[in-house]
Structure formats: structure tokens, C-alpha cells
Amino acid sequence: MTATSTIYELETRDQKINQVKVFTDRAEVRRHVKVALKAGVNEVILKNLSSKLISGSMRVEGRGNATIHDVVVKNVASLKQESDSPKLAIIRATLQEEKARLQNIEDRGSVVQKSIENLDKVFGQVGGGLVNPPKEGGVSLNEGTLTSLKNLFDFYGTNSENYREKLRTIEVEHRQQQEIVKKIEQEIHQIQNNFHMNTLTQAATITLECVEDAEAELDIIYQVHNAGWSPSYDIRVDTEKPSMQITYFGKIRQHTDEDWNGAPLVLSTAQPCLGGRIPELGTLEAVFRSRHFEIQYSTRQSATSGLFGSASPQQATLFSSSSAPPPPPQPMAVAVASEVTQNTLSTEFKILRDATIPHGTNDHKVTIGIVTLTPKLVHETVPSKNASAFLTASAVNTSDLAFLSGDSSVYLNNAFVAKSHLKNVSPGERFSCSLGVDTAIRVEYKPAKKYHEEGGYITKHSANVTEQTISIKNTRSEQPVLLTIKHHVPRSTDEKIRVKLVAPSATPYDSEKGTNETENTEPAEGAKFNSSNNLEWTVKLAPNSSQDLVIKYVVEHPKDETVQYHEKF
Template sequence: MTVVLPEQPIASTQNLQAKDLSLKSITVFNDRAEVKREFQVTLKAGLNEVRVENVATSIESESIRIDGRGPGTIHEVQFKEEPARQDEIDSDHVKQLVQKLKEFEDKKAGLGDRKETFSNRLKALDTLTTNFGKSNESATLKFDDSTETSLEKLFDYHEKKNIEIRAKIREYEKEIKHIDEDIQKTNNEINQLRASRHWKRSILLLLEAAEDGTKIDLELAYQVYNARWTPSYDVRVQTGDKADGVKLKISYFGNIQQDSGEDWKDVELILSTAQPRLGGMLPKLGTLNAQFYRPPPPPPERAIRPMVMRKSLRRDVEEEESYSMMEACAFGGAAPQLKRMEYTAEENVLSTTFTVPQRKTIPSDPSEHKVTIATMELDAILHYDVVPKKNTNAFLTAAVLNTSVYPLLTGQASIYLNNSFSTKTSIGPVYAGEKFDCPLGVDPSIKVQYKPVHKYQQQLGLLNKSSSTTNEQKIIVKNTKRDGVLLTIHEHIPKSTDEKIKIKLFTPEVKPGINHEEDNKSLKLPDVGAKLNNNHNLEWTILLSPDEERELSVKWTIDYPPTETIEYNEAF
């Protein structure tokens, strides 16, 4: 559809600053943010030009949207980018730094003046002492007791004042040096924030009203880059006297960082799990042809590599970039009122959004700002795990069921066990209703020894001979705690990849018919006994009484043709 603009003069022109427009909300994604501003304008009869100047330097021009209420018509929305003076596009933060820099420079100038004053005093004092007795060169200076006393007093005074003045000069030099460092640091910060920001970005609206004094309410929305959020967690567990029935308290944080060129002041923040950069297009599959492999012909001895010439495109500095963002549309007083939904967490078709409970201010700078999304208390059960082949430490693990309405996205977690920091780990992604394991750190009161493996090798069969190797692994575990513990030992049992390789587990005896899917959906302690998990590894759970020491034996055999050599490759 082509929009034909009416040929009539502009009745009024209004210039607004983006930072002065009220912020309705900020929705932060993992790689950008959507800014919504709302404002009211008063129009004259006819066409009115409203220019919103100095929008974010990292604005995505194709994302600009305008909506409104009132008896008027939107004819056109344009994005304009043009060269600008630096003071026109500086953010409030940069302006504060510029003012701070001026204060440093003024202070440095004052200290320099004082230093110069004391330097002049020192010169005058040296001149007075040097020229003493030269006022009447023809007179004969008589040395007597009074003369000697006067000279001593003069030189003592000179020495005392010399030391005082030089100490004061050194003090001023030290202060000036510190201020020079502050000036350099502030200059660097200003230059960093001003980098690549030499363009004035504006949104031009062409609105029409039927009569003078028409008031309309507008909502401006656009996306900006250089903004993101990532989740993090504080996890606190009190073990108490029991290993089950404990509560796991999670503080859910959003870490927001934005350097978009606009400060977000006192705004409603919404954190979204949507990923706009991935797009919404379903990838297409071509035809997969199966054909015989034909090796490519060898390259010639002297292959001449063609030279590719690329033309460098450059945008003229004086050129204005103008995008027509919207076709003409009308809005009137009968337009439906937009409602703001109040929620803590809302699950949409493609994403989940979190609304931060309090309004926040996030300046445009490189620092990270932490906000609290929610706190939750989940039921957890504790058990111990050890993988002695790789690490003989016993790890305390909390099995947790996410009974909250919040999905736990992938993020770093600080673990606190019984009010003491234990470890850092990663959590997520875990959605509502899913079970997850939260590692709580190493417990030194569970001792584990992993003995060297003992192997027996022999030849079997008269006609169809085969090699047989028996592997026996001894593991010694000891509980030095005052309470009994449930400990699961994880150990490799090789998995055959060929029918000629036969593997048999002798000890421990494995429970048949384990439902692994059911185990992953229920919150319960592991059953005492041995099982093979989905990766064909042994999970042997035992109950250790207080001060109990036990020797465990894992024994398996592998049979294979004697002409073959067996190798073991660990795959994840």
C-alpha cells in the first residue's frame, strides 16, 4: 500500500527530547531490550510535526512502533540519523562526568596557584638571605656578638621557613598528581562512553488534527542493542539433624547490563526469556541424495588463485538515513483503552516474562545491576554421591522438585550450606514441575579409598577360543559422622559395541526392571541396592551407619576373540 501525504503546510513543529518522555516499561531480553515511552502532545488544526530527538544510540530502526489515543491521524513515522555536536547527544551520565571533570580541573588550577605562591615565597626568602649585607657595599661590616646573633637568627629563620615552604609545595604537588590521575580516569570514561556516538538520532512523526488544541496520547516503542540480562541464584540449605525433609531456599536474581545510550530512570522492568535474534522462521530441509563417493580430481601443479576485487561502500556523512516506519493510520477517542497487566511471572506461548516488583533505575554504563526476581522455598532431600575412579571426595547433593511457577534458567549459583559459603555451581534450565540435582559441596567426613584394580586373564574354549579378563575393583568407604548416611557409588561398567564382545557383571547384584523415567520425575531418596543407569554405569547405593567402614567389590568379566585387542573409550 502506498501512502500519499497531503500537500498542505505544517501547522506546528514540536521538538521533544527522548530522555524527557515518561518511561512506561523496559522489557529486557538476553541480547537487547524493548523501550516503551508515553507522552501527550497538543496539536493544531492541520498537519503537525513532532520530532523526538536523541533517542538511544543503539536503537534498532526497524523496531520503531507508534500507537495512540485521541481524535487524530498518524500519517508518517520516520527515523533520521544526522551528524551532531557532542554536547547534543551526551547522556546524563556523560554530562555528570563532564561536570566532574571541570571540577577536577578547577581544583587543579587552584592548587597550581597556591603552589606558585609558595614557590615565589621561597625565591623571595632565598633572595633576602643572599643579598643580606649588600645594601651598603661601601660600609664595613663589623662582626661582634650582636652581629653573630643576628646572623644565626636569620639563617635559622631561613632554614625553618625553607623547610616549611618546600613541604607545602610537595603537598600541593602530591595533590595535583592525584587530581591528574582522576582527570585521566574521568577522561577515559567519557571517551569510552562517547565512542562511536557522533550521530544525532531522531524519530519524526507527522500527525493530523481537525481542530486546534487537540490532545492525543502517544506510546512510542523501540528496541535497543547493548542490553541484556542473565540469571543468578543464591541457594541456602540448613541440614539440621536429618538428611531428608529439608528446605532449599533460592533467591532468584536478574543481572541487568545496558549501555544503550539512554538512562532508564525509575522504570518498570520486565525480564523476558524470549530470544528475538533467533527469528521465527522454520528452517527448510533440502533433498538429501545418497550417491557413491567420487574423490575430487587432484589440483593442477600451478593453480592460479583468482583475485577478487571488493568495492568498499561508505555512507556519506552528510546523508540522512530516513526510514518510513508506518503507513497512515487513524485513531480516535473511541479507541480501546490499553490495559497494563500486573503479574509476577507469566508464561507465554514462546517465552516467560518476569516483572521486577519495584521500579528501578539502570544507567547506561558498563556495570551490572542485580535485581531480585523472586525468592522461593522448595522441598529437598539430601544424599551423598562419589565417583571414586575420578575423585574420592564424597559430594553432598540436594534432589529438588521445582514446585514454583518460575522456570530456573541457566545461571551461576552461590551455594550456602548451614550459613557458610560452600561452592559455586550452575543451575538450569529447570522448568516448573521438573526435578533437578543441586550440588552442595564436598563433605570430608565421608572417607573413600579406591584400590588398584585387580585383573585375571585366561583363555577359554577348545574349538572356539576366546580371551577372558576378570576385573575386580575394591572400594573402601567410611562414615565418620554421628548420623547414618545414604551414599551412592558411581562406577564404570563397560558397554559392548559388538556381539563378539561379551561383558558380565558378577558383583554387586543388579536390580532388574528399573524405571529410569519414573526416577527422574519423583522426589525420593535413591533405593538401597545396585542398578545400571541409562549410560550403562553402575549406581550402587548403600546405607552407612555412624562410624561404619565397609569394603565394596565391583567385579565384571569381558570375553572377546583372542586375535582382537580391546580398548576403552569414554563417550559422553
């Protein structure tokens, strides 16, 4: 670099964040940098980049009469204080203050300790001069001497007691201050461990050239690991209206060693980790295996560029001085907390409120939208597994939001009932949500009646008959209930095994019609087989009524064979 280069050193964390686009496994940060360039070559150095920076992900865009010649990211040596985050810098300053207080306490304790030692020394010298006999052998004790001794003892007792009391107080204060210092040192140590701090940090050097002095604006865009988002939902069902309100949240985690302060957020469903290149398929050749050598297969791999690359001298980028600024955010609409953009391969949710998400955040919730639907409340039971009736809300997603697979908290009439999981639901698709057990619907699974028959004139065969009775009762006095009973009917895997449903009369599964219907279609009264060959029998229970449902089927097979039943999912 020539001697005429102008160098600008900037702290990355001090540059304004224009946008953070959070993917499911990473985040893309866009920071805005303003710099006054000098004519000639300029170097803008961004210090203390995130340690989670993804290699090769940085790119630079901007506006102004200048040309980007180079973008280089490298490790540079630094002192710990130089790479401190704002929070850590404040804690270090606090530690220095507390250490100064500790030293002050130690100094006061030394003064008091010296005072006690000197007092003891003076008391010994003066007292010895008063009571020790003179060299001639006589003892001089008179009223004056006794008065002096009394005054000496009083002086020593009072001052010695005061000094020792001060020393004990100072010792307590010293221990407390030591604990404060130790706590702050542990906090610094913990932060350093979390941030993996060392003497090396990453810095980006952006080389620019302009013909004359000019103001330039740079957009620094880079990706970081240890960040992502996942959907979650609050589903509130009101059985009186009925209505279903779904609050769609995005849960953000952030461990990128940098803070996102006042950041406009975009949540994206794109998955950059999967790449965008179709794998190549070579020719598979069949040959005889040789005993002398092993055939080597090689797969030709072509270099795949990342989503973001650094500018190079051969691909210099010219700023456009007429670039339009980003459009202002739209005002928040009623019951919607984000703008939805449907791209070819992904969906983006632009959160309409800026957020501050510090490093170390595991569960920062932002609202994507609120959807109100009109559900159909149905009851389902699988009595062979659990003799309970489960209330289910079935609804069509009439909103423009695509619900992604995520955890949900379900509330029924403002009471929390369960943690559940919502599957992917596209706009216009029907879905269902379990609301828990309805104790007003009683289900009794009675012991099955099983008996064996034999027949046939030429070829003897056996028939196993199973008759299952299920008693159901609606104890509600004000409204009827639509209840679907799901039950096994064996499916034959051998032409010698024949299964016949005697009761009830059920509609067979239509594979062509089934592919065109959603899995969670609204149930209708009657019996039918589903795609798993299970019986689904839907009945309507009037208030304060009960029914006995009988499921009967026959399994025929050769007499000398034994049929076993295996449940497969």
C-alpha cells in the same frame, strides 16, 4: 512539509520510561510522551536517541484524536554539548568552573610576579642613587644616608620575602588545580569514548495530523543492543530441617548509552534474534556434474519483517481515545518478588519494584522469586575418579517458577561451599544440587584384582576377570546415610566380546521406563545400570558402620584378540 507544520523538539532521555523489557541479548524500551497538538500537521522530534538503537525496531502507539502519518529515524548533525547526557553536561559545567579557578590562580601569580620585578627594579634604582659617587667624585655617606640604606634593605627584605612566599604558594595551588582540570578532562574523554560520541546523533521524527487542537499521549517503543539478562541463584541448604531455599535472581547488563531511571522491569526468556519464520526447504535434485559449467543453486529468500516496524503513510494508525491505561502493579506477595506470565513461547517475569540502571552497569541484580523446597539429602561417590563422598540435595521444583540455566552460589548451613551451575528445571521436575565433599563419609578405593582365564573345546576364548573392592565408612554417630557408588562396567561394541557382571546383582537399564523418568530420580537401595551402562549401587550405611563392596565382572573374547577400553562421554 507545509509551512503550517507545528514542530516539537523533545529530548529522548527526558521522556518517562513506562517499561523496559529485557531479553537475553537486547532490551525493549517504552517511553511515554505527552504533547499538545495543534490543528493540522505536527512534527514531534525525539532528539539524541540511543546510539545502540536497532534499525527498524521503533514503533509508536498512543491515545488521542490524531493520526500517525510517518515515523522516520535518521542521523542529524549536532554539537557535542547538544548530545551530552545529563551526567556529562554536569561534568562539562564543573570543568568550566575549575578552568575559571585555574585562570584566577594564574592571574594572581602574574600580579605577584610583577610585584617582585618592580620591587627589584625600585631597589636597584634607589640603592644606586644613595651609594653611587656624585659626578664631582666625592662620596656622601653620613648617618642619614646609612639610616636610609638600612630602612631600604629592611623594606626590600621583608616585602621581597613575602612576595616570593606568596608566589611559591600560588605555584603549588596552580599545580594542584592543573591536576584537577586534567582529571576532569580525562573523565570527559573516557565517557566520550564509552558512548562513542561524534557529531552525528539519531533522531526520530513522528508526523501527526489532527482536525482540531488536542492533547495526545505517545508510547515510543524501540529496541537497543548491548543489554540483556541472565539468571543466577543463591541456594541455601539446611541439613537440620532439612530445607532448601532458592533465591532466583536476574542479572542485568546495560551498555545502551542511555540511563534507565525509575524503570519498571520485565525479564523475558524470548529470543527475538532467532526470528519467527520457519526456513523454506527447496527440492534437492541429483544430476551428473558437467565439465563445462557449474550448476548454480539459488535459495529463494523472502523479506522478513522485524518484530517492530515503523508506521507508513499507507498504513496510518488512528489513536483510540478510549484506550485503557495499563493496569496498576499488583502488591508484592510474601516471598515472591515478581509476577510470572507464561506465554506460548516464552516466560516473562515482571519485577514489582522499579529500578534505576545507568549505562555501564554489568551486574545489576533483581529478585525474581524465593522458593522453599524440601530436599532429600543423598551421598554420591565415583571412587575411580575421586575417593570422596559428595553430598547432594535432591528436590522437586514444587513452585510455579521455571528455573533457567544459570550460575549458582551454594551455601550449606549458612556457610558458602561452592560455585555451581543449575540446569533448566521445569515446575514439577526433580533436580539435584551438589553441596561439596562430606568428610564424615570415608571411601577407600582398593587396588583391583585382575586375572586371566582361557577355555573352550572347539573355539578357544579368553576371559579377563576384574574384581574391585570399595570400602565405605560412616563416622557419624547419630544418623544413617544413603550412599550411591557409581562405577564402570564395560559395554561391548562387538558380538565377539561378551561382558558379564558377577557381583552385585543389578537391574538392567529399561529404555522405555527411563524415558518416562527424570534423570535425577531419588535413589533407592540396590544396584542398577543407567543409560550409560554404568553401575549405580546405592547402600544404606548405619551410624558408625562400614562395609566392603565388591564389584566383579568378566570380559570374554576370542583368544587371539586383545580388548582395549576407551571412555567416551
